[in-house]
Amino acid sequence: MANAHIKAAGGGFRLGQYAICLKGIVWREALRFLHQRERFVSALVRPLVWLFIFAAGFRTVLGVSIIPPYDTYVLYEVYITPGLMAMIQLFNGMQSSLSMVYDREMGNMRTLLVSPLPRWFLLTSKLAAGTSVSVLQVYAFLAIAYFWEIEPPTPWGYLTVLPALILSGLMFGALGMLLSSLIRQLENFAGIMNFVIFPMFFASSALYPLWRVREGSPKLAFFCELNPFTHAVELIRFAFYEQIDPLALGAVLGATIVFLAGAILAYDPSRGMLMRREGL
Template sequence: MRAMFRAMFAIILRETIRFVSQRGRFIASLVRPLVWLVVFAAGFRAALGLSITPPYQTYITYEIYIVPGLCGMVQLFNGMQSSLSLVYDREMGSMRLLLTSPMPRWWLLFSKLLAGTLVSIVQVYAFLLIAGLFGIDFSLLGYLYALPVLILNGLMLGALGLFLSSTIKQLENFAGVMNFVIFPMFFLSTALYPLWKMAEASTLLRDICAFNPFSHAIELLRFALYEQFNGTALVWVIVSLGIFLGASIWGYNPARGKILGR
């Protein structure tokens, strides 16, 4: 058991060192949501009126509404970036090194996921810090309650990335992931608009958004930032995590013989 935790620590340490040495990746992870916050949200502020919906107890500006969604965006991109690096690792061989460790394969994959999640949490808090400088801040407890949610959301999105990486044969196919996973998942969620606003446009769109696990991840975070609990969202996120994690462990099962990327 001690050996398993040593392996987990080694994996987390490796990801942390890599993250620290890749400053460009850190800056990019912050610039993306900040552009949305400063440019996109400022433009939409005038166009979009938001009524009072939980967890908000008063009228809010669009910038305030969009912040949890942008935190989700940071974690979504990080999850997919991890997936990209896994496909790269597989082509380059370091995935082989990981999978030939004498630790249980599910544990190795989970450790990899956890390492990616911790990196994404640093990115999210850095983004929240900058958002705070723009006047969008939360209570200290809100930041604290967000932590377990960010862990859960990071694991869920990372597990999705992990599963996708087991199905992508070549690095070149990653562009498809951007088009068919990241964008629909982000735009068809409550990241940018609340469900009732979506329903005004189309009930079908609203239903898709309500089914999207990413919506629930964002709502769970939105509520946590306001020191509130959203049980339905929690169940959705946990169930989605279970499904994605199960699928990725299946994806990396040696009996499937797909690890060689053939």
């Protein structure tokens, strides 16, 4: 019976076998999310604090002029909403990397990675599972924000933003996966994550337009333009208004490919230094 589930005549795996593996990984991630309710609550509390406290305090200080994709002046809380949506996904990507470090120490990741299925498929499946969770968290945030009259111009915006959320979620998840390959011990996670999360979030267009940053510091604006988080925010911002930002789309897509390729190489037992040291 075991042989019946190994390889097909063509030397590869059947489509059904890939589907079973994907279903198992996604289901495991969903159960973990359901059992960790505090993770769901914290994912919502963080952006809601920024939206209802920070935005209210800085509404008159940080006014936003008419910039694409907005056709008129918008309230500051409306402007920062796409950045908070991306923040939810960024923290979720880092949480997923934490779970991979934990699983690697506890041995669960070792069991997954010794599967006969291709390692790139296993990692991509875990990435897809984490992205699905992050998208659900974002829509829960939007459902709460709706009662404060923060919504797209038309209901179609909730649908057009979905591809942007999927792509940005994949990028942040791939980044977290790449970082997890570099973190050897769980104790080192907090320091590295803080070194990644806060610079990415604050050096971006999430809280203020880049033209304002450029007025104060052209050098900082240059780094903001190189920041993948900036492009993820702009991709979500334009998609929420039923528009496409080609530059942001290309940057996020390119960063996703680079991060995912780096993670796959890092977890390759024949190439990844970490995996070779741990005997995976």
